[in-house]
Amino acid sequence: xxxxxxxxxxxxxxxxxxxxxxxxEPLLFSTKRVILPHLHDAAGILSDFPPHAPDSAIEDxxxxxxxxxARSIVAFGGGSVLDAAKAVSHFHYLRQxxxxxxxxxPTTLSGSEFSHYFGITETSGPxxxxxxxxxxxxxxxxxxxxxxxxxxxxxxxxxSSAIKGLDHAIEGMRQVDVDHPHAVMAAAGANKFFSVLERxxxxxxxxxxxxxxxxxxxxxxxxxxxxxxxxxxxxxxxYGLSHRIGHILGGTFGFPHSATSCITLAPVIRACEARxxxxxxxxxxxxxxxxxxxxxxxxxxxxxxxxxxSHLRSFEIGLSALPEIADLxxxxxxxxxxxxxxxxxxxxxxxxxxxx
Numbered sequence: 001x002x003x004x005x006x007x008x009x010x011x012x013x014x015x016x017x018x019x020x021x022x023x024x025e026p027l028l029f030s031t032k033r034v035i036l037p038h039l040h041d042a043a044g045i046l047s048d049f050p051p052h053a054p055d056s057a058i059e060d061x062x063x064x065x066x067x068x069x070a071r072s073i074v075a076f077g078g079g080s081v082l083d084a085a086k087a088v089s090h091f092h093y094l095r096q097x098x099x100x101x102x103x104x105x106p107t108t109l110s111g112s113e114f115s116h117y118f119g120i121t122e123t124s125g126p127x128x129x130x131x132x133x134x135x136x137x138x139x140x141x142x143x144x145x146x147x148x149x150x151x152x153x154x155x156x157x158x159x160s161s162a163i164k165g166l167d168h169a170i171e172g173m174r175q176v177d178v179d180h181p182h183a184v185m186a187a188a189g190a191n192k193f194f195s196v197l198e199r200x201x202x203x204x205x206x207x208x209x210x211x212x213x214x215x216x217x218x219x220x221x222x223x224x225x226x227x228x229x230x231x232x233x234x235x236x237x238x239y240g241l242s243h244r245i246g247h248i249l250g251g252t253f254g255f256p257h258s259a260t261s262c263i264t265l266a267p268v269i270r271a272c273e274a275r276x277x278x279x280x281x282x283x284x285x286x287x288x289x290x291x292x293x294x295x296x297x298x299x300x301x302x303x304x305x306x307x308x309x310s311h312l313r314s315f316e317i318g319l320s321a322l323p324e325i326a327d328l329x330x331x332x333x334x335x336x337x338x339x340x341x342x343x344x345x346x347x348x349x350x351x352x353x354x355x356x
Contacts, residue, residue, distance in 0.1 A: 020100075
């Protein structure tokens with residue numbers, strides 16, 4: 001803990017030259033106070049990154065990195081900032097034959113900083129669509145985990161991003177078994193998430209909760225370690241239906257990215273129970289006879305206790321949008337829809353209605 005200043009000062013010694021800082025407007029004050037003074041030869045600060053990494057923002061950031069002669073990226077923020085950093089690094093390689101190495105200072109708990117996946121929302125079609133990419137060379141070379149990075153993250157964003165972290169752990173079991181490294185690490189990470197979040201104070205923002213002693217810095221560190229463990233083996237995390245519904249809700253309908261797992265994860269676990277079978281036992285107490293439903297209930301109870309959104313109707317979306325969501329899922333994510341098993345089309349419609 002307390003490593004940020006020293007680590008940033010030493011980045012040039014680690015080969016990170018002329019870094020461009022990627023962040024968002026609410027973090028600009030912290031960026032100028034905590035990061036910029038310690039960086040050597042910074043290329044500048046980019047903070048115009050809307051949620052879900054729209055292609056226009058990525059193209060603009062790429063142009064500005066090239067014009068400024070940036071040779072690396074310091075990404076300070078949540079999943080959208082990390083997506084933007086990976087996307088720019090990827091397209092910088094396509095245009096300049098060189099990836100921009102990334103240093104991540106994550107302020108949320110989804111674990112995007114450990115993954116080679118990123119999403120870009122394409123805006124040129126009749127409806128925006130978030131497309132997934134997988135590029136190993138874009139994984140951040142350094143990730144700084146310091147509880148201080150979480151202190152000013154809004155409560156709802158921080159806690160919902162932890163549910164997204166659980167989503168990575170659980171859907172990562174789609175194509176691996178209980179003896180796979182992902183299963184071992186993800187089970188440990190999920191246990192950390194549950195043990196901290198199930199006693200999280202109600203209504204208090206994080207900094208106030210720490211000041212009042214309701215949680216402490218070691219709790220925040222446990223959450224950061226949980227995010228890492230849940231996404232420890234990202235090459236084996238093949239997204240499932242919860243993630244894919246979330247991509248459409250976010251990229252096409254503008255839902256907050258982390259909030260989507262609060263709505264989708266538990267119902268998808270129940271709907272796809274046969275696909276996972278007994279593998280979800282790794283997330284339950286020994287001897288649990290119904291691991292899927294038991295895990296889904298625990299997640300639902302946690303989302304409710306934390307006061308996070310649990311239905312689509314919490315946002316400005318009507319029942320009339322469900323057929324479009326279903327059509328996009330069937331057209332783009334056939335394998336994930338097939339996780340529903342026999343009569344998947346009917347089950348998909350029923351699942352989406354239950355989400356609303």
